Amino acid sequence: MNEISPDLSRLERLEGIGCARKRREDPRFIQGRGTYVDDIHLPGMLFGVMVRSPYAHARIKSIDTSRAKAMPGVQAVLTAEDLKPLKLHWMPTLAGDVQAVLADGKVVFQNQEVAFVVADDRYVAADAAELVEVEYEELPAVVDPFKAMQPGAPVIREDLAGKDVGAHGARRHHNHIFNWQIGDRDRTDRAFDAAPVTVKQEMLYPRVHPCPLETCGCVASYDAVRGDLTVWITSQAPHVVRTVVGLLSSIPESKIRIVSPDIGGGFGNKVGVYPGYVTAIVASIVLGRPVKWIESRNENLTTTAFARDYWMTGELAADTDGRIKALRVNVIADHGAFDACADPTKWPAGMFHVCTGSYDIPNAHVSVDGVYTNKFPGGVSYRCSFRVTEAVYLIERMIDVLAQKLGIDKAEIRLRNFIPEEKFPYHSALGLDYDSGNYAPALRKVLKAVDYDGLRAEQAAKRADPNCPTLMGIGITTFTEIVGAGPSKSCDILGIGMFDSCEIRVHPDGSAIARMGTISQGQGHQTTYAQIIATEAGIPASLINVEEGDTSTAPYGLGTYGSRSTPVAGAAVARASHKIREKARKIAAHLLEVSPDDMEFDLDQFRVKGDPSRAKSMKEIAWAAYNNVPEGMEMGLEAVDYYDPPNFTFPFGSYLAVVDIQKDTGEIKVRRFYALDDCGTRINPMIIEGQIHGGLTEGFAVAFGQELPYDEQGNVLGGTLMDYFLPTSMETPHWETDFTVTPSPHHPIGAKGVAESPHVGSIPCFSNAVVDAFAHLGVTHTGMPHNAYRTWQQLRDLNIAG
Amino acid sequence: MAKKTAVSFRLNQTPVDVLVEPRELLIHTLREKLATTGPHIGCETSHCGACTVDLDGISVKACTVLTVQCEDLDVLTIEGFAKGGQLHALQEGFMQEHGLQCGFCTPGMITRAYRLLQEIPDPTEEDIRYWMSGNLCRCTGYQNIVKAIQYAAAKLRGEAVATSHPLMEEVTV
Ligand code: FES
Ligand code: FES
Numbered sequence: 005m006n007e008i009s010p011d012l013s014r015l016e017r018l019e020g021i022g023c024a025r026k027r028r029e030d031p032r033f034i035q036g037r038g039t040y041v042d043d044i045h046l047p048g049m050l051f052g053v054m055v056r057s058p059y060a061h062a063r064i065k066s067i068d069t070s071r072a073k074a075m076p077g078v079q080a081v082l083t084a085e086d087l088k089p090l091k092l093h094w095m096p097t098l099a100g101d102v103q104a105v106l107a108d109g110k111v112v113f114q115n116q117e118v119a120f121v122v123a124d125d126r127y128v129a130a131d132a133a134e135l136v137e138v139e140y141e142e143l144p145a146v147v148d149p150f151k152a153m154q155p156g157a158p159v160i161r162e163d164l165a166g167k168d169v170g171a172h173g174a175r176r177h178h179n180h181i182f183n184w185q186i187g188d189r190d191r192t193d194r195a196f197d198a199a200p201v202t203v204k205q206e207m208l209y210p211r212v213h214p215c216p217l218e219t220c221g222c223v224a225s226y227d228a229v230r231g232d233l234t235v236w237i238t239s240q241a242p243h244v245v246r247t248v249v250g251l252l253s254s255i256p257e258s259k260i261r262i263v264s265p266d267i268g269g270g271f272g273n274k275v276g277v278y279p280g281y282v283t284a285i286v287a288s289i290v291l292g293r294p295v296k297w298i299e300s301r302n303e304n305l306t307t308t309a310f311a312r313d314y315w316m317t318g319e320l321a322a323d324t325d326g327r328i329k330a331l332r333v334n335v336i337a338d339h340g341a342f343d344a345c346a347d348p349t350k351w352p353a354g355m356f357h358v359c360t361g362s363y364d365i366p367n368a369h370v371s372v373d374g375v376y377t378n379k380f381p382g383g384v385s386y387r388c389s390f391r392v393t394e395a396v397y398l399i400e401r402m403i404d405v406l407a408q409k410l411g412i413d414k415a416e417i418r419l420r421n422f423i424p425e426e427k428f429p430y431h432s433a434l435g436l437d438y439d440s441g442n443y444a445p446a447l448r449k450v451l452k453a454v455d456y457d458g459l460r461a462e463q464a465a466k467r468a469d470p471n472c473p474t475l476m477g478i479g480i481t482t483f484t485e486i487v488g489a490g491p492s493k494s495c496d497i498l499g500i501g502m503f504d505s506c507e508i509r510v511h512p513d514g515s516a517i518a519r520m521g522t523i524s525q526g527q528g529h530q531t532t533y534a535q536i537i538a539t540e541a542g543i544p545a546s547l548i549n550v551e552e553g554d555t556s557t558a559p560y561g562l563g564t565y566g567s568r569s570t571p572v573a574g575a576a577v578a579r580a581s582h583k584i585r586e587k588a589r590k591i592a593a594h595l596l597e598v599s600p601d602d603m604e605f606d607l608d609q610f611r612v613k614g615d616p617s618r619a620k621s622m623k624e625i626a627w628a629a630y631n632n633v634p635e636g637m638e639m640g641l642e643a644v645d646y647y648d649p650p651n652f653t654f655p656f657g658s659y660l661a662v663v664d665i666q667k668d669t670g671e672i673k674v675r676r677f678y679a680l681d682d683c684g685t686r687i688n689p690m691i692i693e694g695q696i697h698g699g700l701t702e703g704f705a706v707a708f709g710q711e712l713p714y715d716e717q718g719n720v721l722g723g724t725l726m727d728y729f730l731p732t733s734m735e736t737p738h739w740e741t742d743f744t745v746t747p748s749p750h751h752p753i754g755a756k757g758v759a760e761s762p763h764v765g766s767i768p769c770f771s772n773a774v775v776d777a778f779a780h781l782g783v784t785h786t787g788m789p790h791n792a793y794r795t796w797q798q799l800r801d802l803n804i805a806g
Numbered sequence: 807m808a809k810k811t812a813v814s815f816r817l818n819q820t821p822v823d824v825l826v827e828p829r830e831l832l833i834h835t836l837r838e839k840l841a842t843t844g845p846h847i848g849c850e851t852s853h854c855g856a857c858t859v860d861l862d863g864i865s866v867k868a869c870t871v872l873t874v875q876c877e878d879l880d881v882l883t884i885e886g887f888a889k890g891g892q893l894h895a896l897q898e899g900f901m902q903e904h905g906l907q908c909g910f911c912t913p914g915m916i917t918r919a920y921r922l923l924q925e926i927p928d929p930t931e932e933d934i935r936y937w938m939s940g941n942l943c944r945c946t947g948y949q950n951i952v953k954a955i956q957y958a959a960a961k962l963r964g965e966a967v968a969t970s971h972p973l974m975e976e977v978t979v
Contacts (some may be wrong), residue, residue: 012974012977015974015977016973016974019973020977022976022977023973023974023976023977024971024972024973024974024975024976025973026901026902026904026969026971026973027901027904029909030900030901030906030909031901032909033906033909033912033913034884034893034897034900034901034906034909034912034916035844035884035885035887035888035893035897036842036843036844036845036883036884036885036913037844038909038910040843040846040910042837042843042846042847043837043843045838045841125838126834127827127829127830127834215944216908216910216944217846217848217854217856217908217910217911217942217943217944217945218846218848218908218910219848266908266909267908268846268848268908268909268910269907269908269910269944269945271944298847300850301848301849301850301851301854525908526907526908526909526945527907528907686976689971689975689976690904690971691904693904693971694904694907694945694946694950695907697946697947697948697949697950698907698944698945698946698947700947701946701947701948702944724849724851724853725849725851725853725854725942726851726853730853730854730942730944732938732939732940732941732942732948733934733935733936733938733939733941733948733951733952734935734936734939736947736948736949738949739947739949
């Protein structure tokens, strides 16, 4: 007979924290019944298409819309002149700058929005867009941020003339956005002067794009009779969109409903408010009909939220044993033509100051300069908690550079510099308070799993054999992330603190609905939030319906990006569950006629301490909540929680990559990739593994192929899937995953968030592996992407290529 | 506007008639005229495979086919897979093996995998990775998609199948 403990079977029924629960959202997706924005069809709906600039920098001499307007089926053609009376031709960005909704006299990047054509269907709209005649006078474009900062550089933002102070302090040049510094410069400089060993390395983190499979879009529907505006939109932050739309349109937020339906991947691409959304809304208000706008892939890759474009110079000072004494970093950040980075207001370089990494570095100083260029705006996206990807890349590359200089093994130098376990909570030299970490055991576990010594021996043998057709490289990263933005004392967007929220209502039959301020783009929130409630409130997950994304029903929240759903909203779920549980305790005590203090919570019931036979299940308690509550208690069983986190969370991981580089072609094969992640408490191991596979694959894409290069005229050269690398099932390596568990001490269930770690951590791991393959030849750095051509050039320069 | 043409074909075994411009793409006809929004648009340049349908026994990207080319043909989309409330083995496999996240690529993936299993009932991992390489996924990293297809292949061959993610593996009392 099968011996299952009764507790185990009850746990199985709950499907709580730790269960590999199958996803609640899958049945609709596997049957083609998801509802993505482009699936929404409303009666009388029109279709909008954007007319865009072919030039990166040009004055607009005239726009002639008459031929387009005369075309049958065309309902409207909007230009900046039409938006001016509404004061909607410019809009505020999330970074304290402004952005042209439709170009106002001048275009400043290729594919900038110039006019918006609205027609009966998408074919007519596309035809009519071709008939809009725009006369341009081309201006010299500048796409290199260093050239942009030279004295005679073209003025990109004429609208900022005379503004010496921007949202983040003084501007020292017409193309300068801000200078941001953190850390103690003098102490850091002194530590460098005193150190016996220093290394310096320049590195570019190229401009890339998250490229979710679904592009951005919306359906705007204004009901002139009711005065209500409803917008279905691909947004990772629907409540923020509602506030922005309210500010822009002067419609009260109570009359605006923003709905994020199913979203086909976001990765940070869908946080901002884009011109297409605004023009669709205006068109709907003007025409009184629903208007749909859906980006093409080319528009997506060339106009909405890119990532990176960080030109970094790192320096480390160390003693001769490789113990790091100081870190110095200077960055030129190319933000494009408008500063539209979706960073928390006070942090123009996001959380870049996590760049001391997992290492106990006593002195550090960082200086970041934001610069305008004739490129499209954005910068903070792509599975990245606000510039953490850049920060981790920098430190994980720098420590390898130091190891090579000193001839110390790359695993050993990390073990020598880790923040020791007993130092947590750890206050970093750049002012962050790391909640928890235990780095050395994680790295040791990885080294053992892959037989690190064996790999190094194999590498040595291959290096000694001149006939070996490949170079072998081993990459290691031991990264620390910072996620869960964030404490409202330091984090806000448009002045709204970065809390998140959950509302739970338990129905009389013991089932429940939970509504959230976040929105899943594939993370499986409907599945995992229910698991938290199951464990924390004793209600089986199968009886919990999780809803999010509709601002008319969900409590206000800041949305899903920067791995913040689990650390922030997940905490709100746990705390709302605890409120439910505490009320349930009192009701159970009342039903059993004992004191609440004599009750104890037991999976899915409350029982009397010392007399477990006397118990009330959560189902019985839920029923009683609607007819038999203690004197003086309100009926019902519901709770709301707005959670303002006391701190960020700091997930970490140890990754190891083995690559083989063909000497004759430069092709690189990832032979092995071992990823150990520590995200604290694990809510659903199946979903975590899936997130890690996805993040590693996106990391692989960035490291080995993705970039959005520009030519000197400002033409973007990577704007289609012909040119922009998305790995297929053929190139994608096989992933091995592992974990340790170091809970966050300040999170109600100890969870830290995971989705971005594999992206953040894997990219430097791949680069480290590629550089390691060349390390014996004196190479300390090679730029991304490590594609075959670039790698072959390096082999040729080193006289290795066949 | 160009003159419209009447086109008749079978969509998931049901006869349909539509009036389209000769230039209209099948994906737009399906999604906008026939309420068949399972196949998605990820690129419209035949790179991503989100729009994959089965056209008379061949996988095609519906953004690369004109509706007028479909006269009298059989079109199978994701909507045609579950029968009588019963999921197709591939649908079950994708769910059991966590072969999807945002779900945007999934209808195309399943439709393509269906064609693969029609041609090769017992594919190797290499076969699967090769056959699926015209369908991009930004979320999963493909590893679980491979497993999902292996699961379905085994089930369709009548073999016993089980998820590789047991519910209680990490839970202890
Ligand atoms: S939409 Fe058809 S292949 Fe991408
Ligand atoms: S599941 Fe999101 S693209 Fe495949």
